[in-house]
Amino acid sequence: MNRPEFELIDWIRARVTDRWPVTLGIGDDAACLHPAADRETLVAVDMLMEGVHFTFPPATAALAGRKALAVNLSDIAAMAGRPTAAFVSVALPNGRGMDFARDVHAGIIQLADEYGVVIAGGDTNSWNGPLVISVTVIGEPLGLQPVCRRGALPGDWLFVTGAVGGSLPSSRHLTFSPRLAEVKRLAELVSLHAMIDVSDGLAADLHHILKASAVGALLEAAKIPLTATVRQAADGRSPLLQGLSDGEDFELLFAVSPEDGRRLVAEWREETPVTHIGEITESLECRLRQTDGQIEPLAAIGWTHRLGAGV
């Protein structure tokens, strides 16, 4: 029974401390969590595959592991939640050795520690295939209820955290910070009507909110916060198009009432900016006001090379 997987599991266990809400962690047939009374449980699941969601280089084993957890933490942030426990399943490529396997988990554990998330279990396998990492994150809503994609109302102001575009060429998709601190502050300041994290692309993810909420939107091209990457890139596509469609930004896109929107603009003091980029409309169309004032339809343009799709 001296299988390398058991050695790896012992290595992981030595670096993980069970604490609330985990009452039984790594090492049994299932883990046991004690949820807070009267709180719902959030569950996010994402699978990342080598060659699709990351490649070596620029990814390292640790960055691949980090991203697999980070995208799930971003999903919990997008529900206005806080993550508590994570489960990590891996298919490790034979022949890349134990250091590689440890590095994958070290990247995960470091990010988990940063956000106070307990690694409570998982499944460790190896095979003659590329690296696959599937992470499940358990969390709970910051308030009594989570914030969903549905719930945006006509007249609501649309905001996005940070800046968008160029996540892949800049490798930001490997190193981004899930917006957990930001959403905690947002939930204290305003009533979030609808929210999503920008993974498919700002326009495509806006369409998800619009469809779920049965509303439309008018975005202001001049207001979209673009990253330095796209402003400087010699990409054939305009910086705006990159910002609207690149995806993998993992910023939060959300709708609040105009009153809350004005308060956010006036009172937001955090390091990560929040930018008012448009309004929700009763008309079901999704439109973009170009910088010259022309209003055009905005399709659900997204990262078409991306093959993954959260269910």
Place this chain on the structure above:
Amino acid sequence: MNRPEFELIDWIRARVTDRWPVTLGIGDDAACLHPAADRETLVAVDMLMEGVHFTFPPATAALAGRKALAVNLSDIAAMAGRPTAAFVSVALPNGRGMDFARDVHAGIIQLADEYGVVIAGGDTNSWNGPLVISVTVIGEPLGLQPVCRRGALPGDWLFVTGAVGGSLPSSRHLTFSPRLAEVKRLAELVSLHAMIDVSDGLAADLHHILKASAVGALLEAAKIPLTATVRQAADGRSPLLQGLSDGEDFELLFAVSPEDGRRLVAEWREETPVTHIGEITESLECRLRQTDGQIEPLAAIGWTHRLGAGV
């Protein structure tokens, strides 16, 4: 946005009904579950890879999907739990087409329906690699507390459900019934001290209980219930050795007090047998009494070809 993944997700959503404990299912950034008051939450995670945990044939797409859920349901059974919700992440091989993808999920949905489990979310991807399925199952203990690997006491009787051995050659690992009905009846009849499901092999999994409980055991070779497969096989290894080491049986191995053991022997009326196969001892050794009365050490022999290892 007419990506095949979205088509598949719509196909899945049309076949899944949200119900307790799922308050927000497929289609947002995370799912939301409402756990029963004062109950702990069980979480099981397993990843299955083509070529390691199943091969085509004898597996079909539906049987591969079925197994990926079934092994997790078996983990919940092994905690004396009942499963409530499942999350399914897949890496689908490009080129095998949409029918294949649907069949994987049809196999999962059919088994989920059979056991009253709601598919509450997941992640759908495709790539130029083999099929990978990672399933997370949420459940709750049947009683107030789950039954763990630790907790076996000297003098306890050891039981196993069903029969062991030959799961791979007979393809039973693709079609087995997780012992959820059986564990529900067991939890009504007796106090389960320690339990595990037999995945690595009866001897190896017994060692897991012994290590976690800090006890030893004496198994009776004559009492081990062997499947017809191993009794008829022309395998170079004895039927007993196959029963002890083949693994992937997904039977329940558990320890109860002698009083409860006697009651089980007298009162168990279910279709799946439970067999008294030995005792827990204070001495830390794991031993086997051969049919000729000789007592020998029993090592943690398990399916060494198996590369997966539950954390």
